[in-house]
Amino acid sequence: MNIAVLVKLVPDSTAVVKIGDDRRYISTADLNFVLNPYDEYAVEEGLKIKEKEGGDVTVVSFGDDTAQKALRTALAMGAGAAVHIKSSGGSDMLGTAKSIASVLKDRGFDLIVAGKVAIDDDCGAIGPMVAELMDIPHVTAVHTLSLVDGKLTAERDIEGGVEVFESTLPALITAEKGLNDPRYATLKGIMMSKKKKIEVVEAESFESKTEVIKMSYPPSRPPGKIVGEGVEAVPELVKLLKEEAKVL
């Protein structure tokens, strides 16, 4: 099984994120970047399938040189090869997906796994777009996956139930939390990752059709109101919840 896993470097989820001076992007100074948590599930799933079925896992990341940190982390977890699609200027979703699809299309991957969403821009678009551009089936937000006789069965949650998909290969899935329990990179894995070469491919350039023109903070929350203390406060609280907040 020849597996590709798409990975992205994102700010650590506990980082204090500030908007940059240009008001169009976040300030990256003093931010700690890590492998996107959903991509950890994707890498783990790729490794589990490789260990069961044989083959190899190639991790792929699009971006400037910092993208290599995400690739190193995945290599340390056990991926066998890495491709860095190098782009210094960045691109919008469709442009990025086109670049990735153009690198993946002739490499004969049976399965492509991506995280459900990158926790930085929250778009969740790249995975499905790459699949569409490659003209292969995709299932998003998969929490259970099995592969039998060259077909995949993938389960995803929907409101009040579970959807079960069956698909031929090649196909692309995106990983939801709960798909597996991602392994830690071991000391040996980390040391070995140093010896693995990252293949660098210049990104084919595609025109960005959307542009971020402004980033702003969410409006600050209005201050809370204390209506009293103890049992005496309950009638007033109920009244306000009914009349002002309209939640009762």
Next chain:
Amino acid sequence: MILIVSNSIRDLQQTTKLAKMTDKYTALDYYKLDDLLTEEERMIRDMVRSWVDEKVIPIIGKAVDEGRFPKELITEMAELGLYGATLPEKYGGAGVSQIAYGLMLQELERGDSGIRSFASVQSSLAMFAIYRFGSEEQKMKYLPKLAAGEMIGCFGLTGPNHGSDPGGMNTSAKKDADGYILNGAKMWITNGTFADIAIVWAKLDGVIRGFIVEAGTPGYSAPEMKKKWSLRASVTSELVFDDCRIPADSLLPEAKGLSAPLTCLNQARYGIAWGVVGAAMACFDEANQYAQTRTQFDKPLASFQMIQEKLAVMATEITKAQLLVYRLGQLKQEGKLTHQMVSMAKYNNCREALNVARQARDILGAAGITYEFHSGRHMLNLESVYTYEGTDSIHKLLVGADLTGIEAFR
């Protein structure tokens, strides 16, 4: 298109605020030492840090309360490759740098000194003794199993009447037809009771030699020393040898004289100097977060000058300790390390970590004595670490002797 900051970023910001309210750990790196680390060193440090967050922090309070070493962590630590990490792969190691090894212990001790002590004894004392002084057969027989956590090791040098003066030991070895007969006792031995092998130092014809004693050998027992205020999540034992007969091939061929066990201790002390920085960083972060969220006189504690002075001094001492061990790691990697340099870092960092823990406990007020916070536990643990593997006084005397050429302790 106008883009409001995405949901994820908003979530991130909310998580951050939440993190401030809870105890999400922020490691102090005031002088940006991260920039001096290699990519692998950072990766190793970050991996152990998140493992400690996930596996040690949630269970450690209960383990301490029960006075129990969490044995369930032994295999996991082995799988991560934390035992004998600096040794060559042939023996089960990962060949990591001395700084990576130090960072690993720093993170383990951020969890608990007992967990770090376990890893130190397994790696720097038991495995290192065999690696440095053992025969190739002994290395191949024991090291891969110790690295895999299938075997646990301990190290017996200190005796009941010989702490700072280990050379005066009473434990003896006598040659007989089939091997050696050991008699005597060791004390304060980490991992002793459940260790599969003990590296035991005994006098053979007046010369200190090292022996590998396997658990279950008749005449060998290792009762646990209970009722401790400190290192409660660590097993401390006596080792008792009563006409204990061991085979001839249990002798470590290359270890002759007191310098052999002291070489091993030097490895362990190097790790201690790093480890205690982790405990201090844990205490600092806890106190700093608490000071910012706890209000008195309608203001956060952190807004009072006397609290700020404490936090500033704590952060300064931690930064100095970090710089000390970083340079120590470089010197060790380059083979330029003297044991007196290790002594200086051991006594300085243990003392300052203990001071930081006490200050943190103070800032936490009454809450600082409860299990709800970690600083009290670190403070009590550090009392042991301050004393074991060479007391504060002895290490100062070693540096003093080095500076003046006069030994003041004999």
